Amino acid sequence: MLFEENIPKNKDQRSIYTKVIFITSWGIVACCIGWMLLAYYLNEPLIALLTGPALLGTIFATIFTAYGMPLLGRTVWSAGGIVAVTLASFTIHEAANPELMYLVLLGGPFLTFAVGRENLQLTIVVAATAISLMAVLLLGNDFFGAPWVGKETAEKYLATGLLFMVFILIAVEMAAFGILAHTNQVKMEASSTQARLASRAKTDFLAAMSHEIRTPMNGVVGMVEILENSKLTTEQSRIVETIRDSSTALLSIIENILDMSRIEAGKLELKLQKTEVLSVFEKSADTLRHFAEAHHVTLLMNYDPDLPKYMSCDSGRLRQIILNLLSNAIKFSKRPPEDPKGQVILTVGFSDKDDLKVEVSDDGIGIGEEFLSSLFDPFEQSAEVRRHEFGGSGLGLAIVSQLIEKLNGSIGVQSQRGQGTTFTVHLPIIDREGQIRCPDLRNKTIAYLKNSDDGVHYFQKPIEKCGGHFKAFDTPADLIAAAQIRNDNVVYIVPFACDDWQNDKASPVFNSRNFPDETKTIFLSPAPHHLAERSEREHIFLPSAPILNSAFSKALERAFNLKAPKPNVDNSEKDEFLANKSDDVGPRILAAEDNDINRVVLESQLAQLGYTPVIVEDGAKAYEAWKLDDFDLILTDCQMPIVDGFELTRKIRDDEEKDGQGRIPIIAITANAVRGEGERCLLAGMDAYMTKPTTLAALKVTLGQHYKKADHTSTEQSEARFKTE
Structure with missing residues (x-):
């Protein structure tokens, strides 16, 4: 409908259009009154009649607007103006320059109609104005006969009046434009402020929760x-x-x-640092080994041996991306125990542009074409996912997409319902350095079963790069027959759960008897806990699904009695404190934790790791305990009553500086996981930062890294304290 109200129905938006109508209306009414007075003075009633359409249109526009029909009012206002200007152009001598009034008409529609919401009305009014102007210019003022208002009157009175009227009306239009612009700016600023406050409140609420x-x-x-x-x-x-x-x-x-x-909130920050590329992917796949087994899915890993050893990247965010993609692939490839296993393959290599290309492919339920366009939108889940009740928040892929964009990469997906899905990620390789370690396999052969589903065949390219040879056998019988001939340069890869060996439940003892004692054999198993049973002689067992390059290389080095490189000093130092500690009394740890349950947990964890814990309820008691006794490290929660972890750290650091004591390592353990909390801890004088929940493995590594500092400072601390006392 031409006059259907399609502007927003809220009161504030209607008041803007009402204000425009009233402002322009008063300007036009004032001009019409001026022309009527001039007509009376000159005894030219025609001039007064010409103001009629404009005056009537303005009056009706005001009435319609006042009664809640601003769109109809604005249309009538525009129509009245067009009729009045057209009549004036054909009845007033050209000396008065009546065409100047079209300047007012051309600006009016864009002022009174909303672009985007009222395009039809705007187009009609602009077109009518343009037709009227073209008719006047092409036909001329005298097309319908001699002008009714002569040249003398036009030059002496009307020219100046028309110029003055156009000036006034354009000024009124500009004022209306200014009011509209200011009103919209104020509303936008208010909306922006409200959005920022809402976003901040949401972020604070989520952090608190x-x-x-x-x-x-x-x-x-x-x-x-x-x-x-x-x-x-x-x-x-x-x-x-x-x-x-x-x-x-x-x-x-x-x-x-x-x-x-x-x-x-735009607060997601990346920590670019030197990262061991393949290690990130291996640890991600290894983390999901049990998850894949529980879902009856085989997880395989394939990599290009030419990958750099290191690159600059945010390892935590890269791991988050891989874990999200892999866990989704495993979840959607789940099979019943009686069916053949599903399969998920992680492939890491190079793209045509020499950047990092990561593919995660599965043979799961697939994604319908109609859902692919919204796949990376938050909280979106396909009907197929909801129907199979896979669960999930619908945030994983949205976060993956955002993280990849932050890393200046891209992600694509190919899928078909019932045919599986492949996600492809491209990431720039920044500051590449070194090559993946390769054992010396020259003149060595690795034998395996052809068509096995354990992923051994993915290692052909890495083994050949190391100088080794790959040999495939068609059946287990062929593999066993070849092993009867002793060859110290051959290692046989034996699938622990091969179907042809299941009739005797495929125990390691049974499998080992198929091979001579001197045969170099590596047994594979998709479930590491199945390898607890050992045969009467030593064997090499390697977890599969997935087989990790680092574990496979170590197994080959052990099988061929190759000299392994010296272990990394940083890694070996992590557990050194446990090897050197006394069996009776471990390093003494002072811990401040205000939660009753967490105190019990922390005490048990520290005891299991070989420490002697002293647990207190708040920072004030921790400070007093530190002053009265000697400790090797301090663990502290950040948010505690009386004295929190930050104040505790400041007090200890101030005393150390004042008394010339050695520096005791202080490690924060807090439930506040928001970005910037770690930096706040370090600025307060702490040495490390851990988030809850704290696992034994993470606690072990962090404490191990800082124990050497404690070992060197504890003696100095004691001596300094005795001197001050």
Whole structure:
């Protein structure tokens, strides 16, 4: 409908259009009154009649607007103006320059009609104005006969009046434009401020909720780990495993929500550092080994041996990308135990542009073409996913897409419903350095079963680059027959769960008897815990699904008795404190934690790691304990009553500086996982920062890294304290 109101219905938006109508209306009414007075003075009633269409149009426009019909009012206003100017152009001598009034008409529609919402009305009014102007210019003022207002009157009175009227009306239009622009600017600024406040409130709320959830989750995860390290029955182990997987899934959801909040607020920052490329992918795949097994999925890894050893990257975010893509692929490739296993393949190599190309492909349910366009939108899940009840928050792929964009990369997807999915990620290789370590396999042969589904064939290219040879056998019988001839330069890769060897339940003892004692053999198993049973002679067992390059290289070095390179000093130092500590009393750790459950968890974790813990409830008691006794390290929560972790650290550092004491390492353990908290801890004088929930492995590594500092400073600390006392 031409006059259907399609502007926003809210009161503020209607008042803008009402204000425009009233401003322009008063200007036109004033001009019309002026022309009527001039007509009376000159005794030219025609001039007064010419103002009629404009005056009537303005009056009706004001009435319609006042009664809530601004669109109809603006249309009538424009029509009245066009009729009045057209009549004036054909009845007034050209000496008055009546065409100047078209300047007012051309500006009016763009002022009174909203571009985008009222395009039809705007087009009609502009077209009518243009037709009227063209008719006047082409036909001339005298087309309908001699002008009714002569040349003398036009030159002496009307020319100046028309010029003055055009000036006034254009000034009124500019004022209306200014009011509109100012009103919109104020509204935009208010909306922007409101959006910023809402975003900040949401971020603060999510950070607070994350802190509150992480605190009890630390008790859950910590106690589960302690239970896992105790003697449990098979059923108890299964229950503990379920609790662990559920808590990990919950933490993943929390991290995804926080990341999405950071991305929306523009606060997601990257930490580019020297990263061991292949190690990131191996650790990501290894993390999901149990997850893949539980979903009856074979996880395989394929890599290009020409990859650089190091590149500059945010290793944490890269790992997050890979974990998200792999876990999705495994989840959507799940199979019932009685069906053949699903398959997920992680491929790492180079693209045509020599950047890093990562592919994650699966043979799962696939994605419908209609859903591919919205695949990376937050909270979007296809009907297929919802129908199969795979769960998930719908944030994973949205975060992956944003992270890849932050890393100046790109992601693409190819999929067909029921045919699986392939995600392809391209990332720039920055500051490449070194090559992946390659064992010396010259004159060595690796024999394996052809068409096996353990992924051994993916290592053909890396082994050939190391100088080795790859040989495939068609059946287990052929492999066993070849092994009867002794050859110290051949290693046989034996699938532990090969179907042809299942009739005797394929125990390691049974498999080993098929090979002579001197045969170099590496047994593969998709489930590492199945390898606990050992045969009467030593064998090499290698976890598969996936087979990791680092583990495979070490297995080959051991099988061929190759000299392995010296271990990295930094890694070997992590556990040195445990090797050198006394069996009776471990390093003394002072820990400040205000949560009752977390105190129990922390005490148990430290005891399991071989430390002697002293646990207190707040920073004030920790400070007093530090003053009265000697400790090797301090662990502290950040948010505690009375004295928090930051104030505790400042007080200790001030005393150390004043008394000339050695510096004791202080490590923060906090549930606040927002960006910038780590930097705040370091600025306060702490030496490291850990987020809750804290795993035994993470605690072990962090404490091990800082124990040497404690070992060197504890004696100095004691001596300085005795001197001051």
